[in-house]
Amino acid sequence: MVKKYLITTLRHLQKKRLFTTLNIFGLAIGISVCWVIYRIVSYEYSYDQNLANKEKIHRVISGYIFDEKEDYNGGASKPLYQGIREQMGGLEHVVPVFERSFRNVEIKNPSGGISHFEEQRNIAAIDSAYFKMLHYDWLAGTEASFFENPSSVVLTENRAKQYFPGKNPDEILERTIIYYGYGDTISRTVAGVVANLPQPTEFISQEFVPLIHTTYELYVWTNTNGSDRLYLQLDESSEPALIAKQVDDIIQQKTKEWRDQSENSFEFKRWMELLPLSESHFSTHVREGDIRKASKPVLYGLMGIALFLLLLACVNYINMSIAGIPQRAKEIGVRKTLGGNKAQLIGQFLLETLVTTFLAGISSIVLIKLLFWLLHDIIPEGISPFTNILEFSLFIVALSVLIALLAGLYPAWLITRVNAINVFRNTSLRTKNSKGFNLQKTLIVFQFVIALVFITSALIIGKQLHYSITSDMGFNKEAVVLVQVPYKYVFDDNYDGKQFSLLQELETLPGIQSISMGVAPLSEGYSSSQYEYSEEGQPPIKRQVFKKWVDTTYIHLYGLKMLAGRNLHESDTPKEYVINETAVKAFGFDSPQDALGKYIGQTGEKFPIVGVVNDFHMQDFYSSIDPMAFQMEKENLHNFNIKLDANTAQWQHTLAQIEEKWYQFYPAESFSYSFYDESIEQLYQQEMQLATLVNLSTIISIFISCLGLFGLAVLTAFQRTKEIGIRKVMGASVEGIVRLLSKEYVLLVTLALVIASPIAWFFMDKWLEKFAYRIQIEWWMFLIAGLAALAIALLTVSSQAIKAAIANPVKSLRSE
Amino acid sequence: MLLQLNNIFKWVNSGGQRIFLLKDINLEVEEGEFISIMGPSGSGKSTLLNVIGMLDSFDEGEYNFLDESVHTLKEKHRANLYKEYIGFVFQSYHLLDELTVQENLEMPLIYKKFKSSERKAMVADMLDRFNIVGKKDLFPAQLSGGQQQLVGVARALISKPKLILADEPTGNLNSKQGEEIMELFKQLNDEGVTIIQVTHSEKNAEYGSRIINLLDGRMI
Numbered sequence A: 001m002v003k004k005y006l007i008t009t010l011r012h013l014q015k016k017r018l019f020t021t022l023n024i025f026g027l028a029i030g031i032s033v034c035w036v037i038y039r040i041v042s043y044e045y046s047y048d049q050n051l052a053n054k055e056k057i058h059r060v061i062s063g064y065i066f067d068e069k070e071d072y073n074g075g076a077s078k079p080l081y082q083g084i085r086e087q088m089g090g091l092e093h094v095v096p097v098f099e100r101s102f103r104n105v106e107i108k109n110p111s112g113g114i115s116h117f118e119e120q121r122n123i124a125a126i127d128s129a130y131f132k133m134l135h136y137d138w139l140a141g142t143e144a145s146f147f148e149n150p151s152s153v154v155l156t157e158n159r160a161k162q163y164f165p166g167k168n169p170d171e172i173l174e175r176t177i178i179y180y181g182y183g184d185t186i187s188r189t190v191a192g193v194v195a196n197l198p199q200p201t202e203f204i205s206q207e208f209v210p211l212i213h214t215t216y217e218l219y220v221w222t223n224t225n226g227s228d229r230l231y232l233q234l235d236e237s238s239e240p241a242l243i244a245k246q247v248d249d250i251i252q253q254k255t256k257e258w259r260d261q262s263e264n265s266f267e268f269k270r271w272m273e274l275l276p277l278s279e280s281h282f283s284t285h286v287r288e289g290d291i292r293k294a295s296k297p298v299l300y301g302l303m304g305i306a307l308f309l310l311l312l313a314c315v316n317y318i319n320m321s322i323a324g325i326p327q328r329a330k331e332i333g334v335r336k337t338l339g340g341n342k343a344q345l346i347g348q349f350l351l352e353t354l355v356t357t358f359l360a361g362i363s364s365i366v367l368i369k370l371l372f373w374l375l376h377d378i379i380p381e382g383i384s385p386f387t388n389i390l391e392f393s394l395f396i397v398a399l400s401v402l403i404a405l406l407a408g409l410y411p412a413w414l415i416t417r418v419n420a421i422n423v424f425r426n427t428s429l430r431t432k433n434s435k436g437f438n439l440q441k442t443l444i445v446f447q448f449v450i451a452l453v454f455i456t457s458a459l460i461i462g463k464q465l466h467y468s469i470t471s472d473m474g475f476n477k478e479a480v481v482l483v484q485v486p487y488k489y490v491f492d493d494n495y496d497g498k499q500f501s502l503l504q505e506l507e508t509l510p511g512i513q514s515i516s517m518g519v520a521p522l523s524e525g526y527s528s529s530q531y532e533y534s535e536e537g538q539p540p541i542k543r544q545v546f547k548k549w550v551d552t553t554y555i556h557l558y559g560l561k562m563l564a565g566r567n568l569h570e571s572d573t574p575k576e577y578v579i580n581e582t583a584v585k586a587f588g589f590d591s592p593q594d595a596l597g598k599y600i601g602q603t604g605e606k607f608p609i610v611g612v613v614n615d616f617h618m619q620d621f622y623s624s625i626d627p628m629a630f631q632m633e634k635e636n637l638h639n640f641n642i643k644l645d646a647n648t649a650q651w652q653h654t655l656a657q658i659e660e661k662w663y664q665f666y667p668a669e670s671f672s673y674s675f676y677d678e679s680i681e682q683l684y685q686q687e688m689q690l691a692t693l694v695n696l697s698t699i700i701s702i703f704i705s706c707l708g709l710f711g712l713a714v715l716t717a718f719q720r721t722k723e724i725g726i727r728k729v730m731g732a733s734v735e736g737i738v739r740l741l742s743k744e745y746v747l748l749v750t751l752a753l754v755i756a757s758p759i760a761w762f763f764m765d766k767w768l769e770k771f772a773y774r775i776q777i778e779w780w781m782f783l784i785a786g787l788a789a790l791a792i793a794l795l796t797v798s799s800q801a802i803k804a805a806i807a808n809p810v811k812s813l814r815s816e
Numbered sequence B: 001m002l003l004q005l006n007n008i009f010k011w012v013n014s015g016g017q018r019i020f021l022l023k024d025i026n027l028e029v030e031e032g033e034f035i036s037i038m039g040p041s042g043s044g045k046s047t048l049l050n051v052i053g054m055l056d057s058f059d060e061g062e063y064n065f066l067d068e069s070v071h072t073l074k075e076k077h078r079a080n081l082y083k084e085y086i087g088f089v090f091q092s093y094h095l096l097d098e099l100t101v102q103e104n105l106e107m108p109l110i111y112k113k114f115k116s117s118e119r120k121a122m123v124a125d126m127l128d129r130f131n132i133v134g135k136k137d138l139f140p141a142q143l144s145g146g147q148q149q150l151v152g153v154a155r156a157l158i159s160k161p162k163l164i165l166a167d168e169p170t171g172n173l174n175s176k177q178g179e180e181i182m183e184l185f186k187q188l189n190d191e192g193v194t195i196i197q198v199t200h201s202e203k204n205a206e207y208g209s210r211i212i213n214l215l216d217g218r219m220i
């Protein structure tokens, strides 16, 4: 019986090849998007999911109020773990993980020769608590022997493979590794190799060294470094909030002790919080460099996109099915008169839907690969399209059933309502409600609302990105190339002062207009400190000021305007400031002129303001321009800002020459340069990813909607053949008929635009709110989106309309 | 003379074979004639009517309508010609289901670019003349077959054609309704409208002034 049903179904689907194809294609797109997003979301939620005690593990993080802004740091003061161990109960494990990096790692090969590894990261100092909280498999060596020797090291499998390629864990034991830090050198013996933790995980340390329990001075309690992480595994009965309070109390107590004995008046508020391990991967509010994080809103957004695109596909299916009912009315009528009951009719149609969806699921395999390729920038590394066939099959089956119910039930029900007598009497089915607003039209409007929200968003995001990237930054970035002395050489005595010798060499090169040493206007790293200005008889004004170390050519090279005073003078030691307009306002000076000669700075280290420059952007457009001060101190100058001649044809040649000079002073592999256009684009990588995503969603939603529209146009044209024939015989022109058939869609798209515009406006305004410098949303953006949608809709339906309009009426009227 | 067909042939190619639908049709129609075309099913009556109505093309021969040679005219010109001079009545009425009686009558006038006020007057005229004023806001499905055909004839007449082509206008009606339509045709003919109808009924054919018999696409 089932087999017979299946055969009838397949035969039916084959007969309606066009619609079956359109349906399968639409659903396949929906399913593919769902799968890709499901992969991403489930990956992000799988961090550390197979840790047995994951619910009990929490991180200690530090919160600050800094310059009236709340900020979080992923680290905790180094001595805090000792305080907790001494003073607190209710904890299973207190686990410090103090990571650091080394600028160079050396390994002597037994056969002679030395292997070098530059800039090695994720080397963690831990004690035995770490291995109690996290279970590691020891492939060689033992935990006991590791902790016995303070200068031993344990490697993960990964790191062992990097350091000792092709060696078994056992062969690595007792080998020596030399670590060169920034000013220190340590030699260690390998005491063990452990298996990698199951991925993905936030415990990314690759080398472990025994933590030496030292006694810290009081001031260390006030230092926080993001690389000093602290985990707590709570007792069964412990209340996280209570534990957090106790941890915080310890810090507040120590801070108070330190305040009481030091004179430093630097004011800031700091507190400790517990972050459950399950939230750690999503803690985008906590600044951390090394660890990939996922933003929950973004994931929700993705799920929303998946849901909407799937809905669109279902809507298509529903629409085409409904539109197809009149054509199958005869078949249904016959079945009914021959005794088919409702359940059978519904069952048959649902089966048809199920088979269609299932075929769509199978076709989605190709689309999924395509999507993965298109989105490779956005999809986190470590996710592959398919790992587990069973999981995929289950997903497809579950989704198929869901879609079959979602998209199949209503048309199925409609089918049972077809009145056999009417069918045979040949009364048209579309008499009554075709003029009113029926479900089909509602669904089309729904589809276009979604498509239009996407189109408008894509437009606005693109515009803001363009604005952010191309706006005047306040400094002249044309033809300026940035070359940085790598951080590791800055602290290396061997390279002390070499940058100035290089500078002299470079200045002799043709093709270069001028060179300035100093922190680039737009720089990733920055340092800010609290400066104060005290007028006599007034309480001091304290402001967070960003300091940039620059030389005397800087202002000229970047075309900054002196609003008052003069440029900095050449100097080996800090002597004076040039500040920006915002700083003038921040300290309450009446005018740039008024600021001149005033002393600002940190307590006990104040210098006069000698000049004021115009405001320029130092960060992305999310951040407003902050108070800034230029100062000259020779030993802090490590960055080359090179202004090339305007003749771009010569640039490659000039850069090659710079590189050549560079090698005379620094190792070959350390040269890299960037132009501003690139570094500005770097700032907006997330936004560009968002743009990619929205653009793709736009294309997909338009595409699916058009599939549906096309199917509907075909069916409508078919249903209206007779009407069109009559109208033509009565004298209607081809244009008239095309207009008649298209008018309806124009109205529907217009209505969709009216609904979509406020929705898009709301979301985009929210998104733009985060920018300190942003574009305004304007009415013409919606108009363009509407016109685009309209054009696409008309293109889609017009072929069908034209086909219907030029058909010979004799043919369409004969069949009766 | 209203129209003249000279040696008209029409065929279709099917499976390498040429199937003739019309063979050597010669016909002259004067203004004011009332012609009935008869013949067995499949003999080409509808095809001939469609050729006369310029809805369908032919493959050989000449067709002159009011001194215009139809076979040399461009599609658009031909459409203008039949729009102006010809009205069609169908066996299955072919009213638009989603338009009311009044709107159905108005439709051809819209295509002939009459002004709104003119259209109103002409529709009102027709409703009056056919005694269907009371039905003007009903949909076709709410009318009997005879009433629907009445509307069909009214629609064909509304733009005052010289020629009415009716393909089995009474085929779906009972004899009383059929008679009414025939009476109506007679009356129109008396007023000067040329009528060519296809019919199976001898009695209906009697209303006409001339009978053309078709067999296998050939006049006999």
Ligand SMILES: Nc1ncnc2c1ncn2[C@@H]1O[C@H](COP(=O)(O)OP(=O)(O)O)[C@@H](O)[C@H]1O
Pocket (backbone or CB within 6 Å): B012, B021, B039, B040, B041, B042, B043, B044, B045, B046, B047, B048
């Ligand atoms: N376009 C066409 N292609 C093939 N056969 C056609 C075509 N038009 C009409 N016929 C055939 O020509 C014959 C005459 O048709 P028709 O004029 O409708 O006959 P009648 O109206 O006299 O019953 C029929 O056999 C019909 O099937």
Ligand SMILES: [Mg+2]
Pocket (backbone or CB within 6 Å): B045, B046, B047, B167
């Ligand atoms: Mg016929």
